[in-house]
Amino acid sequence: MQKSLAQRILDSEKSFTLFHTHDASEKSIKQAISENKSMDLDIAIDENRKPYIGHSKEYYRISGKRQPDCMDFDKAVDLIVSARIPVIVDCKQPEAWxxxxxxxxxxxxHRCLAHTFATEFKFDYNLEYDHDYPSEWSPIVSLKSLKEKFPSVTTTASCKFLPADLLTSNKYAGELEKVRNVLSENNVDTICLNVPDKTMTDRILEFFLDKNIIPHVNIDGIDITKLTKVYVGETNVLENASDYALLND
Incomplete structure (x- = not known):
């Protein structure tokens, strides 16, 4: 059995940064492949149960954002299949599993990181952080079941509406403990806390790494030199993403 992305990152003892984007155009995918980086595929289904690359229709309606002009679903998947780069496979609706x-x-x-917003991690501290999109939440058991079916997949859960000072105030230690326990119970590999990335510290990284859970950090616009422990980086800038050759597959 091939090792998961998460296990290879842990074994390397080095952080690895993935490309995060809403632009899954043919040009963007081909560039990510040619530069040996990684790709991000948001997956949703339309009213006819047809899959497409993007967020749910609800997301664009509530957020007011324009739906990007992404590549045809089947053609995009075929293009990714023909390559070797890591892929974030982001489930944007429970119906899309x-x-x-x-x-x-x-x-x-073994090439994929499967992500969802976990129902158990929907908090109510910082509701101004973003809109709530009711259709984006899946129970964390969805990730547990996925891991049982595909042991080599990397599973990732996201939190939402945690307090902005979660990592800098001791009063939220119980919430962090709760998140870590739920992740461990469901065999989840990595976690997106979705709090200000500049507040991430080695202490917090170690707190999760202690249970072989890797936190995500968006590296754009922050000083990452202060972080010496392993994390999964995310960047909106392709050139800042890691070369997949850093992970022996």
Missing amino acids: PVVKEVLTKVGV
């Missing part, structure tokens, strides 16, 4: 599983199988589960 069957499609996500098909994508994981085609691409190769």
Whole structure:
């Protein structure tokens, strides 16, 4: 059995930064492949149960954002299959899980990081942080079941509406403990806390790494030299993403 992305990152003892983007155009995907980086595929389904790359229709309606002009779903998956780069497979609706599983199988589960916003991690501290999109939440058992079916996949849960000072105030220690316990109970590999990334510290990284859980850090616009422990980086700038060759696959 091939090692998951998360296990290879832990084994390397080095952080690895993935490309995070809403632009899954043919040009963007081909560039990520040619530069040996990684890719991000948001997966949703339309009213006819047809899969497409992007967020849910609800997301664009509530946020007011324009739906990007992404590549045809099947063609994009075929292009990714033909490459070797790591892929974030982001489930944007619970109804899209069957499609996500098909994508994981085609691409190769050891190459994939499967992500969702976990229902158990919907908090109410910082509701101004973003809109709530009711259709984006999945129970964390969805990730547990995925890991049981595909042991080599990397599973990732996201939190939302945690307090901005979560990592700098001791009064939230119980919330961090709760998050870590739920992750461990469901065999989840990595976690997106979605709090200000500049507040991340080695102490917090170690807190999760103690349980072999890797926190995500968006590296754009922050000083990452202060972080010496392992994390999964995310960047909106392709050139700042890691070369996949750093992970022996």
